[in-house]
Amino acid sequence: MALASRSNVATIDEITTDATVEALNAALSHHGITPDRIVAVHYLDGVYVANGPGPRFRVLFWI
Numbered sequence: 001m002a003l004a005s006r007s008n009v010a011t012i013d014e015i016t017t018d019a020t021v022e023a024l025n026a027a028l029s030h031h032g033i034t035p036d037r038i039v040a041v042h043y044l045d046g047v048y049v050a051n052g053p054g055p056r057f058r059v060l061f062w063i
Helices: 021-031
Strands: 012-018 038-044 056-062
Touching (some): 021 056
Antiparallel strands (some): 012 056, 038 056
16 A cells, blocks of 8 residues: 655644634635635634633634
């Protein structure tokens, strides 16, 4: 069995943004991420301590 060459290996990256549709769309547009490259969008609860981040979306996408 032949091993996959490095050029055939797909890479996944991630971004996080505020948990609003507007912020999500702005981040996707800013990074040039098209719908066919999105692997998953995860909702992350906010941290409820002083100055903790609020709710966020974590987006995994193909590079």
